[in-house]
Amino acid sequence: MPQAACPQRPLPLPDPLSEPFWAAARRHELHMQKCDACGWMAYPPEVACRNCGGAGLGFTPLSGRATLHSWTVLHDPPSPGFRDRLPVILAVVELEEQARLLMSGNLVDIAADALRIGLPLEARFEDVTKDCTLVQFGPAR
Ligand SMILES: [Zn+2]
Known part of the structure; x- marks a missing residue:
């Protein structure tokens, strides 16, 4: 009996607020919102600056460098599309451009037992589809 195709992982659905972030990711660049008035950077994208309330939030490129803030290791797939990717390491990283500018994502190319708080990291980009x-x-290399 043929096996059913492995279900896809759930993928993000960009909205008008987050589309510039995803467009940059497709170019293998990491961009974040930055307040025109005070320079505060925001993730995830916001409609107004949490620091000063300003509505001028454009996107700016970041280095992609970060340090490991926290993580958890999943040994059971959170959905069937992750079955061939176990263990999945879910992390919160602190981007170098601003204290406590935190972003979540998967960690790749590292074993869970090598992780430690403050580990230097860099963004990696996985082209899942032509649009994602x-x-x-x-x-960090
Ligand atoms: Zn601001």
Whole structure:
């Protein structure tokens, strides 16, 4: 009996607010919102600056460098599309451009037992489809 095709992983659905982030990811760049008035950077995208209330939030490129803030390791797939990717490491990283600018993502190219708080990381980009590139993080090279 033929096996059913492995279900796809759930993919993000960009909305008008987040589309510039995903468009940059498709170019293998990491962009974040930055307030025109005070320079505060936001993730996930916001309609107004949490620091000053300003509505001028454009997107700006970041280095992609980060440090490991926290993580958890999944040994059971969160959905069937992750079955061939176990263990999945879910992380919160702190981007270098701003204290406590935190972003979540998967960690790749590293074993769970090598992880430690503050580990230097860099953004990695996985082209899942022609319209979807995921931002992940791996050890800094
Ligand atoms: Zn602001």
